[in-house]
Amino acid sequence: MSEIRLYISTTEKRAEIALSLMSDAFEDEGYAIATMEIDEKNDIWEASVYMFREDEAAIHDRFAALLAGDFPEAVIQREVLPDIDWIAKSLEGLKPVRAGRFIVHGSHDRGTARPGEIAIEIDAGQAFGTGHHGTTAGCLEVIFNVMRSRRVKRVLDLGTGSGVLAIAARKLAPVRVLATDIDPIATRVARENVRINGIASGVTLETAPGFHSTAFRRHGPFDLIIANILARPLMRMAPQLAAQLAPGGGDVILSGILASQRWKVLAAYNGAGLRHVSTIWRNGWVTIHLDNRR
Numbered sequence: 284m285s286e287i288r289l290y291i292s293t294t295e296k297r298a299e300i301a302l303s304l305m306s307d308a309f310e311d312e313g314y315a316i317a318t319m320e321i322d323e324k325n326d327i328w329e330a331s332v333y334m335f336r337e338d339e340a341a342i343h344d345r346f347a348a349l350l351a352g353d354f355p356e357a358v359i360q361r362e363v364l365p366d367i368d369w370i371a372k373s374l375e376g377l378k379p380v381r382a383g384r385f386i387v388h389g390s391h392d393r394g395t396a397r398p399g400e401i402a403i404e405i406d407a408g409q410a411f412g413t414g415h416h417g418t419t420a421g422c423l424e425v426i427f428n429v430m431r432s433r434r435v436k437r438v439l440d441l442g443t444g445s446g447v448l449a450i451a452a453r454k455l456a457p458v459r460v461l462a463t464d465i466d467p468i469a470t471r472v473a474r475e476n477v478r479i480n481g482i483a484s485g486v487t488l489e490t491a492p493g494f495h496s497t498a499f500r501r502h503g504p505f506d507l508i509i510a511n512i513l514a515r516p517l518m519r520m521a522p523q524l525a526a527q528l529a530p531g532g533g534d535v536i537l538s539g540i541l542a543s544q545r546w547k548v549l550a551a552y553n554g555a556g557l558r559h560v561s562t563i564w565r566n567g568w569v570t571i572h573l574d575n576r577r
């Protein structure tokens with residue numbers, strides 16, 4: 284099924300306002316996802332909403348109505364996203380990525396792990412997470428640091444995409460991982476990657492937006508929560524996410540955050556009772572580690 288992106292081009296501040304309107308309006312609808320993107324070279328920000336083609340007419344009207352008040356000048360632009368397996372294509376030319384003790388590679392690079400490295404094979408699929416993005420690599424690094432120093436039994440990977448982070452945690456230790464994604468294509472791709480990596484048990488995959496599934500009650504509370512989503516939804520879900528953490532002491536890894544957004548995200552999580560442990564930077568993106576220990 285092809286996907287459509289409707290978007291407006293504006294400044295960073297205005298894109299944030301638009302995104303907040305859109306996130307509230309489309310919050311509980313898995314088929315319409317609001318995001319913010321930057322064309323760094325030209326400093327142009329885009330507030331976008333992604334949807335399947337069959338939903339376009341309805342979403343377009345709602346998008347236009349939302350913008351009418353604060354953005355009367357906005358011109359809604361449209362992009363048809365190619366219905367191709369673009370990750371499979373791009374993987375052909377991608378080199379393995381190393382982060383922490385992990386090496387993430389495609390099937391064409393099997394056998395490149397050095398002694399002591401943990402290999403994760405991520406293959407074709409229309410889901411995010413090959414290890415090459417600064418946010419994924421940042422999460423892998425912090426997962427490794429947390430799991431080598433803490434006793435972790437239950438992990439939540441919120442927004443699992445290709446499943447790369449869930450697979451990393453499961454390969455590092457005998458943990459139980461709940462991996463969820465709002466997008467059914469992502470959970471399908473993640474399931475295949477779990478299989479390719481020879482993981483027979485310990486990873487449960489669910490298609491669910493946010494925390495509304497019964498799986499959370501069955502699997503939580505969690506010693507480690509990883510959420511590589513985007514700053515705005517992360518801020519909005521701070522109290523719910525903090526409530527999923529094991530009260531005896533748990534760790535949270537957040538990513539999908541631009542360097543300029545880190546203070547706001549930190550403020551939201553401090554407000555939810557979490558403490559900053561560390562922040563790492565990769566290619567303009569930050570990954571934040573917090574915990575609920577005193």
Ligand SMILES: C[S@@+](CC[C@H](N)C(=O)[O-])C[C@H]1O[C@@H](n2cnc3c(N)ncnc32)[C@H](O)[C@@H]1O
Nearest residue numbers: 411412419442443444464465466469492493511
């Ligand atoms: C940036 S990708 C991260 C993928 C992978 N975890 C990684 O680190 O490479 C974000 C993923 O989060 C999913 N997502 C966005 N909002 C979500 C929500 N509220 N609940 C669950 N998943 C969500 C998206 O569909 C997407 O697959």
